[in-house]
Each structure stands twice: as C-alpha cells, then as structure tokens.
Amino acid sequence: MKPIREINHPLALEKIGRLREQATDVPTFRRLVQELSLLLAIECTDDLKTESVTVQTPIAQATVVRSKEEVTLIPILRAGLGMMEGMLQWIPTAKVGHLGMYRDPETLLPVEYYANTPAGMSESVVIVLDPMLATGGSATAALDLLKSRGARRIKLASILAAPEGIAKVQSNHPDVQIYAVVVDQGLNDHGYIVPGLGDAGDRIFGTL
Ligand SMILES: O=P(O)(O)OC[C@H]1O[C@H](OP(=O)(O)OP(=O)(O)O)[C@H](O)[C@@H]1O
Ligand SMILES: O=c1cc[nH]c(=O)[nH]1
Numbered sequence: 792m793k794p795i796r797e798i799n800h801p802l803a804l805e806k807i808g809r810l811r812e813q814a815t816d817v818p819t820f821r822r823l824v825q826e827l828s829l830l831l832a833i834e835c836t837d838d839l840k841t842e843s844v845t846v847q848t849p850i851a852q853a854t855v856v857r858s859k860e861e862v863t864l865i866p867i868l869r870a871g872l873g874m875m876e877g878m879l880q881w882i883p884t885a886k887v888g889h890l891g892m893y894r895d896p897e898t899l900l901p902v903e904y905y906a907n908t909p910a911g912m913s914e915s916v917v918i919v920l921d922p923m924l925a926t927g928g929s930a931t932a933a934l935d936l937l938k939s940r941g942a943r944r945i946k947l948a949s950i951l952a953a954p955e956g957i958a959k960v961q962s963n964h965p966d967v968q969i970y971a972v973v974v975d976q977g978l979n980d981h982g983y984i985v986p987g988l989g990d991a992g993d994r995i996f997g998t999l
C-alpha cells in the first residue's frame with residue numbers, strides 16, 4: 792500500500808485556512824482551489840518518466856530532459872472541475888476526461904451520471920481530481936470505473952482528505968498514490984469533513 796503524500800507547505804496551509812473560512816467569497820475560493828491544484832500538479836508529476844534529448848542553445852549544445860509519459864486528468868464533477876485550470880497550467884498537454892458523480896445525501900453512496908473517458912488511458916498517467924476525499928465512496932467508484940476502462944497508473948489528487956476516505960481508497964486500491972494538501976480530523980454524522988470547508992462544489996460554483 793502506498794502511504795498518502797500530504798503536502799503541508801506553509802503557504803499552502805495559509806491558503807487552506809482561507810478556504811475553510813465561511814466568509815471567503817466565491818471568486819477567492821475558486822482562485823485558492825486553482826492555486827492549490829497547481830501545487831498538487833507539481834507533486835503528482837514528480838515521478839514522470841523522462842528521456843534525454845539534445846538541443847541547441849544560443850551558446851552550445853545541451854542535454855535536456857523531456858517527459859516520456861502522457862498525462863490524463865479526470866475531474867470528478869462538479870467540484871473536481873475547480874481543479875482543472877491549476878492542473879493544466881502545469882500540465883498543458885494533458886488529455887481530459889470527465890466523470891459525473893454526486894453523493895446521495897441520505898446513503899452517502901456515490902451516484903454516477905456521466906462518464907466520458909479518453910482512449911489510451913492504459914498508456915497514460917491518470918490523475919483523478921476531487922478536492923474532497925470524505926468517506927472515499929466517490930473516489931473508490933471512480934477508480935473502479937477507470938481501471939475497468941484500462942487505467943493502470945493512477946493518482947488521486949485532493950485538497951482535503953479525511954482518514955476514513957484515505958483508508959477506504961488504500962484498502963480498495965492499494966496501488967493508487969493519494970495526494971492531499973491536508974489530512975483533516977475526520978467526518979461528522981452527515982459525512983462532511985471536519986473541520987473541512989463545507990461543500991466544495993457549492994462553494995466553487997456559488998450554489999450555496
Ligand atoms: O468521499 P465521499 O464521501 O464520496 O465524498 C466526496 C464527494 O462529495 C463531493 O461531491 P458532491 O456529492 O457534493 O457533488 P458535487 O461535486 O456536484 O457538489 C466531493 O466533491 C466528492 O466527489
Ligand atoms: O466535507 C465534504 C464532504 C463531501 N463533499 C464535500 O464537498 N465536502
């Protein structure tokens with residue numbers, strides 16, 4: 792099983808603090824999610840396989856590094872869409888697929904409503920985007936689906952993760968590397984992350 796990678800960067804923690812605040816407005820919330828997603832993109836791609844090529848600088852020849860691996864981003868709608876722009880700033884050549892999923896408020900189980908995944912996922916590093924890893928039901932269902940469609944090298948990028956969700960993903964998908972900016976205390980009786988930031992989708996899209 793891969794241990795979770797928690798970012799814990801001081802400026803990231805400052806941004807997390809602003810995300811948590813109920814008074815933070817929608818444009819600021821969106822921008823902070825985007826900035827933290829850029830940081831997650833950097834972390835998630837630090838083990839991409841590379842090759843050396845020779846280029847001509849204005850002065851001399853230099854041996855430089857090129858990535859050999861394609862990246863596919865899979866945001867889980869809706870909230871995962873908020874992470875797209877930051878991710879694409881770092882990985883502009885990434886392919887993008889979409890998974891629509893919401894969590895039933897009574898059962899807390901994920902309901903899938905859309906799945907559009909690009910061809911060639913088996914040859915790609917696939918990064919699943921969802922700012923909130925709560926019970927882990929949505930992430931586990933997303934990973935099941937992506938593996939059934941050929942994905943093999945998969946990472947899960949979240950902003951806040953609860954220990955319960957981390958444990959569920961690690962037990963169902965021990966090969967998937969989880970990244971979280973911060974691991975929070977746990978879940979409340981309604982399956983919300985504590986202290987958390989509330990409903991990420993509603994705060995990104997202004998639908999509170
Ligand atoms: O780990 P889980 O317990 O499954 O919870 C996490 C899921 O809940 C949220 O989505 P939500 O159902 O609110 O949908 P939305 O993004 O459309 O708001 C969140 O973005 C995750 O997808
Ligand atoms: O705290 C939580 C839990 C699930 N989904 C959210 O958006 N927030």
Ligand SMILES: [Mg+2]
Pocket residue numbers: 870990991992993
């Ligand atoms: Mg939501």
